[in-house]
Amino acid sequence: MIYQIPFIAVALLVLIGLYAVVFKRNLIKIVIGITIIESGVNLFLITLGYREGSIAPIYHGTEEAIRSLPVPQALTLTSIVIGVAVLALMLSFIVYIYRHYNTLDVRKIVGGDEE
Amino acid sequence: MNQILDFLVLHSPALVVAIPLLGAFLTVLVSKIGNRVRNIFVIIISALTSIFALLLSYDVFTNGIRIYVFGGSYNPGETMIRILFEIDGINAFMLIIAAILPFVAIIYSWAFMNEQTGLDKYYTLILLITAGMLGMMMTGDMFNFFVFLEITSIASAALIAFWTNKGNAVAAGFKYIVISAIGALFVLLAIALLYGQYDALNMAILANNIQFGLLDKMALVLILAALAMKAGIVPMHMWLPDAYGRAPSSVTVVLIGTTLASLYGVFRVIFTIYGNHIMTSLRTIGEFILTPGLTIGILIIALAVLTIIVGVFMAIKQSDFKRMIAFAAVAEIGYIFLAIGAAFSTFYANPETGAATLTHSGEIALKGGIFHILNDALDVSLLFLVAGAIYFTAKTTSLNKLGGLARNMKYTSVFFLIGLLAVSGLPPMNGFASKLMIYQSTYQVNPILAIVAILCSILLLATFVKVLHSAFLGPKISNLENIKEVPRSMLIAMGIIACLIIFIGLFPNLVVETVVTPAANALKNASQYIAMITGGF
Numbered sequence: 001m002i003y004q005i006p007f008i009a010v011a012l013l014v015l016i017g018l019y020a021v022v023f024k025r026n027l028i029k030i031v032i033g034i035t036i037i038e039s040g041v042n043l044f045l046i047t048l049g050y051r052e053g054s055i056a057p058i059y060h061g062t063e064e065a066i067r068s069l070p071v072p073q074a075l076t077l078t079s080i081v082i083g084v085a086v087l088a089l090m091l092s093f094i095v096y097i098y099r100h101y102n103t104l105d106v107r108k109i110v111g112g113d114e115e
Numbered sequence: 116m117n118q119i120l121d122f123l124v125l126h127s128p129a130l131v132v133a134i135p136l137l138g139a140f141l142t143v144l145v146s147k148i149g150n151r152v153r154n155i156f157v158i159i160i161s162a163l164t165s166i167f168a169l170l171l172s173y174d175v176f177t178n179g180i181r182i183y184v185f186g187g188s189y190n191p192g193e194t195m196i197r198i199l200f201e202i203d204g205i206n207a208f209m210l211i212i213a214a215i216l217p218f219v220a221i222i223y224s225w226a227f228m229n230e231q232t233g234l235d236k237y238y239t240l241i242l243l244i245t246a247g248m249l250g251m252m253m254t255g256d257m258f259n260f261f262v263f264l265e266i267t268s269i270a271s272a273a274l275i276a277f278w279t280n281k282g283n284a285v286a287a288g289f290k291y292i293v294i295s296a297i298g299a300l301f302v303l304l305a306i307a308l309l310y311g312q313y314d315a316l317n318m319a320i321l322a323n324n325i326q327f328g329l330l331d332k333m334a335l336v337l338i339l340a341a342l343a344m345k346a347g348i349v350p351m352h353m354w355l356p357d358a359y360g361r362a363p364s365s366v367t368v369v370l371i372g373t374t375l376a377s378l379y380g381v382f383r384v385i386f387t388i389y390g391n392h393i394m395t396s397l398r399t400i401g402e403f404i405l406t407p408g409l410t411i412g413i414l415i416i417a418l419a420v421l422t423i424i425v426g427v428f429m430a431i432k433q434s435d436f437k438r439m440i441a442f443a444a445v446a447e448i449g450y451i452f453l454a455i456g457a458a459f460s461t462f463y464a465n466p467e468t469g470a471a472t473l474t475h476s477g478e479i480a481l482k483g484g485i486f487h488i489l490n491d492a493l494d495v496s497l498l499f500l501v502a503g504a505i506y507f508t509a510k511t512t513s514l515n516k517l518g519g520l521a522r523n524m525k526y527t528s529v530f531f532l533i534g535l536l537a538v539s540g541l542p543p544m545n546g547f548a549s550k551l552m553i554y555q556s557t558y559q560v561n562p563i564l565a566i567v568a569i570l571c572s573i574l575l576l577a578t579f580v581k582v583l584h585s586a587f588l589g590p591k592i593s594n595l596e597n598i599k600e601v602p603r604s605m606l607i608a609m610g611i612i613a614c615l616i617i618f619i620g621l622f623p624n625l626v627v628e629t630v631v632t633p634a635a636n637a638l639k640n641a642s643q644y645i646a647m648i649t650g651g652f
Contacts, residue, residue, distance in 0.1 A: 014304070021297060027289070034296050041304050048311040071196055072310070075258055079303060082265045086296045089269055093276060093289040100282030109286055 006047040013040030027097065027104045031090045038083045045076045127171040128183035128200040131210075132250050135164045135217075139242035146235035154225050157238045161221045164245060165214035172207035172214075176633055180647050182255070190650075201255030201319065203644050204637030208485065208630050209252040209379045212492045215615070216372040217245040219496065220365040223608035226601065227365050227503055237277060243270040244369050251376040255648070257306045257316045260380065261299060264345075267373045268295030275362040275370070287357035294354045298341035305334035305341075318388055319648035322641060327392035338384050345377035348452065349422040352445050356429070359441035364503025367437075368496045371444065375488055378451065385411065385459075387641040393462075412460025416560075419456050420567055422449030427571040430578045436505065436512040436586065440498045443538060443575055447491040453568060454484025454553045457560045458639075473639055476559035481639060483552030486631045490537070490545040490619065497534035497612045498579075501527055504605055505586065508598040514582060519591040523598050528587050530609045535583060537616050539576035545616050548623030 013036055020033025049072030057067040094104065101109050123130070138160030146153035175181055182189070183200040202210070221241060228234055247266035254260050272295065276288025309331070310316055313324045325331055340351075347355035355374075359367045385393060393408050426446030433439040461477030473481065504527045505520065506512050521528040537544035540551075550572060558565035600606070619626050637644065 018297075021293070030293060034293065034300070037297065037300050041300050041307065044304065045307050048307060069196075069314075071316070072307075075307075075310075078258075078262060082262070082269075082299075085269055086265070086292065089272060090289065090292055090296070093272075093285055093292065096276070096279050096285040097282065097289060100285065109282075 006043060010040045010044040010047065013037070013043065025106045027094050027106065027109075030106075031087065031094065034090070035083065035087060038079070042076050042079055042083075045072045045079065048072050049076075123167070124170055124174050126183075127167045127174070128181065128202060128253055129185070131164060131167045131171060131253070132246050134160060134167065135242040135246040135249070138164075139239045139246065142238045142242065143235050146238075150234070153235065153238065157221055157242065158218075158225075160242060161218045161245065164249070165218045168210045168214035168249060171202065172210040172630075175202050175204065175207035176630065180643060182647055189648075196316075198259050199255050199317070199648075200253040201644065201647065202253050204633035204635075205379065205382060205485070206252055206637075208489070208634035209376065210249065211630065212375060212489055213245070213248050213252055213372055215612075216492060216496060217241060217248075217369050219500075219608045219611055220368040222611070223368070223500055223503070223605050224365040225604040227507055227605055228363065229602075233277075237274070240270045240274045241366070241369055243267075244274070244373060248369075248372050248376045252379055255318050257309065257318060257321065259316075260318075261302050261306060264302065264377075264380075265295075265299050267376065268292065268299060268345075271295075271358075271366075271370055271373055274366045275358045277363055277366065278361075281361070283357070284361040287354075287361040290354045291358045294344060294351075298344045301337045301341035305337035308334040308337075317648060318383065319645045322388045322391065322645050323649045325388065325392060327389065331389070335384070335389055339381060342377045342380045342384070343418070346374055346381065347422075347445055347448055348418050349425045349445070349449070350418075352422070352425070355445055356438050356441040359444060359499070360435065360438040364437070364499045364506065367441075367499045367503075371492055371496055371499075374444075374448070375492055378448070378488065382455070382638060386638045387644055390641045408462040409460050412456050412458075412462070415452055415456030415459060416564065417456075419449045419452035420564065422446065422452060423567065423571045427574045427578070431574060431581075434514050436514055436517075436582060437499070437502045439514075439578060439582065440495065440502055443498070443578065444491075444495045446571060446575065447487070447495055447538070450550065450553055450568065451484050451487050451491060453557060453564065454480045454487060457553075457557045457564065458484065460560060474559075476556045478635070478639075479552050480556035480560070481635045482627060482631050483549050483556055485634045485638070486623075486627060487546075487549035487553060489626075489630075490549045490616075493612055493616050493619070494534055494538040494544075494546055497530060497609060497616065498538060500605070500609045500612065501531045501534060504601040504609070507601055507605065509595055514585045517586040517592070517595070518589045519587075519595065520598070521587040522591060524587075524600050526600060526606050527609070530613050531583065531587065533613045533616055535576070535579040537620070539579060540572045541576070543617070543620045545619035545623070548620060548627075 017033045017037030017040060021030050024030055049068055051066060051068045054066040054068040057070050097109060098104060142153060142157055145156045180203045185198045187197060228237060244267050247263045250263035251260060254263060272288045272292035275291050276285045278284045309321055312330060313321055315321050344351040359370060362370060393411060423446045426442050426449055430439050430442035433442060458473060458477045458481035461474040502512055509517060537546040540546040554565045554568055557568060
């Protein structure tokens with residue numbers, strides 16, 4: 001059971017994030033939802049890379065131990081970096097949107113969208 | 116000389132991505148020298164990229180599949196955690212599109228974006244999209260695909276919102292980045308699901324090992340949903356008209372390329388990674404024998420018909436020219452999907468060998484669908500460039516405020532006429548050639564599909580004839596009396612695409628035989644693609 005907890009957390013995080021994206025009307029909350037989904041996916045990748053009793057794949061010299069493959073960690077790092085870029089871009093869009101519409105409510109922005 | 120050429124062709128997969136990537140960041144430096152120097156520099160970079168992409172696809176069409184491993188050599192069959200590019204027929208075909216569109220867009224931008232500020236960033240982002248798009252079309256690694264997908268999404272979103280003084284452009288950009296971010300995270304989740312089971316990220320190794328269990332099906336759903344969203348299939352198309360309509364026209368042309376790159380991702384996943392299982396495994400429900408190929412085929416056909424109908428009907432009611440073309444672009448993507456779905460539904464397991472086989476009409480459908488990718492890219496791009504030309508001279512694309520443009524803009528009018536005939540599938544333009552193949556083959560699958568497809572083509576014609584009448588013909592409008600023909604660089608860009616449209620329209624057989632057939636063969640028979648990595652089976 002204890003090993004299932006990360007996977008349950010992943011499912012919860014992704015669902016909570018999706019809920020925020022679909023049902024929240026504030027742009028900032030939508031962005032928060034996306035970052036929550038991203039955390040869920042990153043947690044999933046990290047969990048996949050975990051092997052019980054394994055050590056980091058650095059050459060220590062003598063000991064004979066299972067070394068975990070660092071690919072999932074590398075993927076997670078890449079994904080985090082991309083996530084930061086996307087987050088920054090989304091937030092800067094929100095700044096511009098706020099300047100144009102003076103609101104962060106999705107409904108009002110769509111209403112003002114028609115020319 | 117020959118040796119240098121061979122060397123360049125050998126390393127072209129890396130160069131095709133490296134040149135625009137390097138050029139993108141050099142552009143910011145070069146633009147310190149002067150605007151003219153920067154424009155020439157960007158055109159040279161883009162032309163070099165296109166030349167290498169075309170060289171590479173020519174090489175693939177003549178010598179077969181190419182593998183390019185980064186950071187070392189490889190031996191088929193051994194475990195491998197390296198990034199590699201694998202280019203087969205369908206990749207080479209997509210490379211042709213990716214070689215044409217950004218080059219045309221950059222030539223067009225010379226005059227179109229001339230009076231804007233922040234052009235160094237504009238060109239940087241266009242070159243970044245080019246690099247990302249080409250990477251998506253060549254990579255043989257799932258995670259690498261995700262990275263390039265994100266590069267293209269971020270750069271495209273920033274470019275959609277390039278006119279930040281317009282609120283709705285920024286809103287469209289935000290919509291696009293939200294859609295792309297969620298889509299890309301779904302793709303990443305699916306990749307993690309696959310990696311967790313098979314310890315591999317390489318597409319060919321995944322395709323070789325895949326079991327088609329529950330987790331694989333979940334991954335398939337996630338990837339298909341995300342990539343279909345990025346390609347603009349109907350229940351998930353709402354970002355596309357905004358993004359295409361609000362972005363500068365030159366950006367829209369590049370965006371069409373990224374949409375088609377996502378479409379390629381769909382093909383790669385369903386035909387190669389899951390292909391063997393989807394096409395051959397059987398499921399019996401009661402007395403029916405249901406192949407997953409048929410199920411997915413029917414699903415794709417249903418979505419495609421919906422896409423065509425919604426796209427066309429929404430196009431008719433628009434009063435803004437650019438949004439109208441954007442909805443027409445949605446419908447065109449629907450035609451591609453219709454053909455692919457029709458092909459998919461005719462897959463059957465060969466009783467003797469067990470291998471997946473296509474019926475004759477399925478084969479025509481597959482070729483027609485692939486051919487239509489190229490034609491869709493050209494036709495819709497030409498229309499968007501014409502819309503950009505109208506915006507450039509008249510400062511509006513609203514049809515209510517336009518009229519009599521043909522009196523002063525004779526070349527643009529001719530290009531519009533070519534685009535109109537091509538997009539509605541009339542001879543002798545290229546749209547006719549591929550749409551005829553689609554009608555012909557979908558009629559074999561189900562006559563209703565062909566009827567819907569033809570009717571919607573006629574409605575597209577009606578839509579654009581309305582534009583022809585209200586914007587180009589008729590009396591002059593008082594405030595549009597002094598407009599002039601657009602500058603030469605825009606005419607050249609439109610001319611390149613118009614020439615390609617007419618060329619393909621006049622010699623469809625040549626194009627089908629040289630580029631479309633290898634692409635179709637690569638899709639329907641993935642075993643060679645897989646065997647190049649795994650070392651045969």
